[in-house]
Amino acid sequence: MNDSKQTKTVLITGAAGGIGRAVVELFASNGWQVVGVDRVDYEEQFPSNGLFICSDISIPESMESIFSRVRAFSGRLDALVNNAAMQIAKPLLETTVEEWDQVMASNLRSVFLSARLAYPLLKESDAGAIVNVSSVHAVQTSANISAYAASKGGLLALTRAMAIEFAPDNIRVNAVLPGAVDTPMLRAGLGRDHVQGGNIHERLENLASKTVNGRVGTPQEIAESIFFLADNTRSSFMTGQALIIDGGATARLSTE
Numbered sequence: 001m002n003d004s005k006q007t008k009t010v011l012i013t014g015a016a017g018g019i020g021r022a023v024v025e026l027f028a029s030n031g032w033q034v035v036g037v038d039r040v041d042y043e044e045q046f047p048s049n050g051l052f053i054c055s056d057i058s059i060p061e062s063m064e065s066i067f068s069r070v071r072a073f074s075g076r077l078d079a080l081v082n083n084a085a086m087q088i089a090k091p092l093l094e095t096t097v098e099e100w101d102q103v104m105a106s107n108l109r110s111v112f113l114s115a116r117l118a119y120p121l122l123k124e125s126d127a128g129a130i131v132n133v134s135s136v137h138a139v140q141t142s143a144n145i146s147a148y149a150a151s152k153g154g155l156l157a158l159t160r161a162m163a164i165e166f167a168p169d170n171i172r173v174n175a176v177l178p179g180a181v182d183t184p185m186l187r188a189g190l191g192r193d194h195v196q197g198g199n200i201h202e203r204l205e206n207l208a209s210k211t212v213n214g215r216v217g218t219p220q221e222i223a224e225s226i227f228f229l230a231d232n233t234r235s236s237f238m239t240g241q242a243l244i245i246d247g248g249a250t251a252r253l254s255t256e
Contacts (some may be wrong), residue, residue, distance in 0.1 A: 001196060002139075004018075005051075005139045005226040007031065007032070007033050008031070008032045008078040008079070008125075009032065009033040009034075009035065009074040009076060009077050009078055009079075009115075010022055010027050010032050010033070010034055010035070010037045010077070010078060010079040010080070010081060011036075011037065011070060011077055011080050011081065011118065011132065012027070012034060012035070012036050012037070012081040012083055013037045013038070013057055013080070013081065013082055013083050013084035013110070013114065014029075014037075014084030014085060014133075015034075015036030015037055015038045015042060015083075016036070016038035016040050016041065016042045016043070017038070017048040017083070017084055017221045018179075018181070018182070018183040019133065019178070019222050019226075020036070020083050020084070020181055021042075021044075021219065022219035022220045022223035023083060023193070023219075023222075023223045023226050023227070024036050024038060024046070024047065024050075025100055025223070026220070026223040026226075026227050027227060027230075028047040028050065028225065029220075030227065030231075032078075032079075033047075033050055034047050034050040034051075035036045035048055035050060035051045035052075035053065035070055035073065035074070036050065036051070036052045036054075037053045037055055037057060037084070037086065038052075038055075039055065039056045039084075039249070040054070040059075041052065041054055042054075043193055045128045047168070047219075051069070051070075051073050053066055053069055055194040057073065057084055057110040057113075058105040058110055059104065059113070060113060062125065062226070063110065063113045063117060064117070065119040067114075067115075067118065067121070069104045070118075070121065070186075070206075071121065074121075074124050074193065075121070075124065076122075076124035076141065077118055077121040077122050077124075077128065077161065078125045078127070078128060078129070078230075078232075078233075079122075079128065079129045079230035080111070080114060080115075080118045080122065080128075080129075080130045080131070080224055081130075082111045082114055082130065082131070082132045082133060082136060082155075083104060083133040083226075084106065084107075084110065085107045085133065085135075085148075085151075085152075086102065086103055086107065087103070087134055087145065087148045088102070088103055088145075088147050088148065088252060089144055089145055089147075089148075089242065090144055091143070091144050092144075092147075095146065095147055096244065099147065100147050103148060103151050104147070104150075104151055104154075105148040106151075107148070107151035107152065107155065108154045108155055108158070109203025111132055111155060111158060113160065115130060115149055115162055115166075115173075116194055117196075118130070118200060119166070119169075119171070122169075122171050123169045123171065126164075126170060126174070127231065127232040128170070128171040128218060129171065129172045129173070129174075129230045129232060129235075130153050130162065130166075130171065130172070130174075131173075131175070131176060131226050131229045131230050132158070132159050132173070132174070132175040132176075133175070133176055133222075133226070134152045134153075134155045134156055134159070134175045134176065134177045134242065135148070135149075135152040135177055135178060136178065136179045136244060136249065137149040137152050137153075137248045138152040138155065138156050138177055138242075138249055139153075139155040139156075139242075139244070139250065140188065140250050145195050148160070152177075152206050155175065156175055156242055157215075158202050158241065159173055159174065159175040159242065160240045163239040163240030164240065165173065166188065168223070170189040172229075172232070172235070172236075172237055172238065172239040173240065174225055174229045174238055174239060174240070174241045174242070175241070175242045175243065176222065176225050176242075176245060177243065177244045177245065177246070178211075178217065178222045178246065179211065179217060179243055179244070179245065179246025179247055180211065180216040180217060180246070180247070181216060181217040181218065181219060181221075181222055182216050182217070182219070182247065187228065197225070207250065210249055210251065210252075211246065211247030211248055211249045212247060212249065212251055212252060213247035213248055214247075215247060216247070217246070217247055218247065221245065222245055225245050229243065231242045
């Protein structure tokens with residue numbers, strides 16, 4: 001059974017990215033032991049009681065190695081945050097099979113693999129949680145981002161399926177769907193010409209105007225929602241759900 005006094009442990013993929021760093025910092029500040037995974041180095045100091053693993057989750061053998069290290073490090077997991085993702089911004093007709101497969105391996109297959117490998121560790125906690133970071137592109141999308149949108153849509157279906165299968169072992173599975181959040185991935189994607197502006201700042205301002213709130217989100221705001229879904233004391237009656245965090249962008253008719 002879960003000892004409430006035992007330090008909780010979370011595994012966060014994509015830990016070195018914009019949202020990932022905010023998630024690492026928030027969990028650590030709330031007393032969680034953090035295991036972070038990313039294919040690039042974590043440039044700042046990782047939490048002293050945690051573990052950072054530089055590895056590529058799109059490679060099945062790497063996933064086996066990651067979870068072997070997690071088992072040796074903590075022996076259990078209270079939460080798994082599947083945050084890592086890659087985006088290829090180009091027309092569907094110009095997307096190669098290799099690029100399509102690369103996106104699916106990073107964004108969707110990795111979650112399937114991490115769920116299988118994390119399952120026994122989450123079961124040990126007796127109140128485990130998985131949070132999958134999807135995207136508003138799973139429900140409403142735009143041109144030249146088809147592979148990413150498809151992977152994030154698939155992640156919603158996988159979230160529901162996992163929630164049903166894992167419920168008997170008290171493992172909850174939910175998803176967050178961030179909208180426009182000021183991250184390196186968002187800024188890189190602004191070159192798709194889906195928003196107007198001569199420079200990055202003008203494009204960010206035009207993107208912000210498309211939200212009801214009139215601004216883009218911050219990684220910290222997404223991290224708060226992820227923490228809410230991961231923490232069993234805050235969201236114990238939620239599973240199989242998709243939480244959209246987009247400043248109201250999907251609430252407005254596109255014809256307005």
